[in-house]
Amino acid sequence: MKRRNFLRNLGFTGGIFALPSVISETNAAAFEKENDLVVKGKVMSEGKGIANVAVTDGTQVFKTNNKGEYQFTVKENADFVYISSPAGYAFDHENYIARFFVPVKGKRGTLNHDFVLTKLNTNDLQHNFVVWADTQMISASDCEQLKATTVPDFKKLMQQYPINTLFHGIGCGDLVWDKFEFFKDYKEAIAMTGVTFYNVIGNHDMDLNSRTDDYSAETFKEQFGPTYYSFNRGAIHYVVLDDVFFIGTAKKYIGYLTENQLAWLEKDLQMVSPGTTVVVSLHIPTFTGAPKRNKKEEDFGGTVSNRKKLYSLLAPYKVHILSGHTHFNESWEDGNMMEHNHGTVCGAWWTGPICGDGTPRGYGVYEVNGSDIKWYYKSTEKETNHQLRIYPKGYAKAYPEEVAVNIWNWDVKWTIEWFEDGVSKGTPEQRVAKDPWAIELYEGPSLPQKHKYIEPTLTEHLFFIKPSANAKSIKVKATDRFGKIFEEAIMIS
Known part of the structure; x- marks a missing residue:
């Protein structure tokens, strides 16, 4: 049937069909203005505007003018307008949860908002930060453990630094x-x-009843604000991303960065000079060695599927990626980029003192000096020099004649040397294996009592030593990439 006859048979006339387009043409601009939100204001400190501060709605990124002013029309689906906090200023917070945003969801008309910052009284080129990965509480008892162990441990750690040392924290998801x-x-x-x-x-901070990923972060946003953003301290540009993509079925997700985030990040980084050190925090690691260790294909929920698109955006910078999620400690390095996948604050989900790879429950500590960063792993309720564990001969049941050593923050730039009765014997053998204490605590269907599904995991940071028949003592000397030496010894007989 021809289109004109079809319309006539339905009882519609051409004039009526033309009417909506006339309305659209004459009233579109007015309609759009009525439904727009224009946000404007200043980024300021002590009554003076701060120029060149990035202001965003999560899609667009603008800079404040030389008076610290900004003004723009917010994109329709924006939840927040927020700044990339500039270097040299204290982080605004609400009870120490960073507060760098104003909610705009559902607002129309004009919103006036000034971001008022406090200038630091100390140089922030030197500062420290910690990464708490997977605090992951499921019970009141878990919450009490966090407050009774990790919190005082961190406070004690800070006391070991000069009194004016700047610290901030990154809660790395879950x-x-x-x-x-x-x-x-x-x-x-x-x-x-x-x-x-x-x-x-x-992935454990998402609304699991949401229809799609677009609505999976509603509760998180109410509690903490945007899920992707940036901030600055000293010479470092920090970026936080949301790489947990909910697929609409409870507890099902993939590691994936949406186009909205990548497009925003591209604009954000346009305001960052090439060669700058950029620290990117996300929950699911972009990459790990777990598939190779386990001889399995990559799990879509275990790494970021489109990571190469992220790497491309980060190519002009010196990059550290900070992640959690896996409950093991591991790092990799390639060219301008290094990823630090952290052991957890909760250990094996608050069931024992170590993660499934033998890493003590704890957190990463990073010391920044200009554009350079040093780091170490802080085991909860242990001294900072607790960086390796030697097991007695035969404790690793699969290797009854050997001594096993776990060096959880090891990377390829560490050097390891072992001594028998004071005599150097060279480098111990590195081997992919399971930590023997983790086997004792977690292996099998009845362990641990609290969460029986927890199992030990294969790791690459285990080393093995075969002492001679008459050996009396074994010492291991581990030197990290920064030249710091850690030693542990054990008596054989």
């Missing part, structure tokens, strides 16, 4: 374990530290 009522306890723990934390959304 702040809770699907129990959103414990966000309150997480926030209380952060407030107890007295350190401002920026937070990353994890």
Whole structure:
């Protein structure tokens, strides 16, 4: 049937069909203005505007003018307008949860908002930060453990630095374990530290009843603000991303960065000079060695599928990627980029003192000097020099004649040497294996009692020594990439 006859048979006339287009043409501009939100204001300190501060709605990125002013029309689906906090200023916070945004969801007309910052009284080119990965509380008991162990451990650590040392924190996702009522306890723990934390959304921080990924972060946003953003301290540009993509079925997700985020990041980085050190925090690691160790294909929920697109954007910079999620400690380095996948604050989900790879429960500590960063792993309730563990001969049941050594923060630039009765014997043998203590604590269907599905995991940071028949003592000397030496010894007989 021809189109004209079809319309006539339906009883419509050409004039009526033309009417909506006339309305659209005459009233479109007015309609759009009525439904727009224009946001304007200043980024300022002590009454003076701060120029060249990035202001964004999560899609567009603008700079404040030389008076610190900004003004733009917010994109329709924006939840927040926020700044990339500039270097040289204290981080604004609400009970030490970073507050760098104003909610705009559903607002129309004109919104006036000034971001008022406090200038630091110390140079921030030198500063430190910690990475708390997977605090992951599912019970009140878990929350109490966080407050009773990790918080005082961190406070004690800070006391070992000069009194004016700047610290901030990064909560690297899985702040809770699907129990959103414990966000309150997480926030209380952060407030107890007295350190401002920026937070990353994890797969256990998502709304599992949401229809699509677009709505999976509603509760997180109410608690912590945007899921992707940036900030600056000293010479470092920090970026936080949301790489947990919910696929609409409870507890199903993939590691994936949306186009919205990548497009925003591209604009954000246009304001960062090439060669700058950029620290990117996300929950799911972009890459790990786990598939190779386990001789399995890559798990879509275990790494970021489109990571190469991220790497391309980061190519002009010196990059450190910070991640969690796996409950093991590992790093890799390639060219301008290094990823630090952290052991967890909760260990094996608050069931024991170590993660499945034998890494003690704890957190990463990073010391920044200009554009350079040094780091170490801080085991909860242990001294900072606790960086390796030697097991007695035969404790690793699969290797009854050998001594096993776990050096959890090892990377390819460490050097390891072992001594028998004071005599150097060279480098111990590195081997992919399971930590023997983790086997004892977690292996099998009945262990651990609290969460029986936890199992030990293969790791590459295990080393093995075969002492001679008459050996009396074994010492291991581990030197990290910064030249710091750690030693542990054990008596054989």
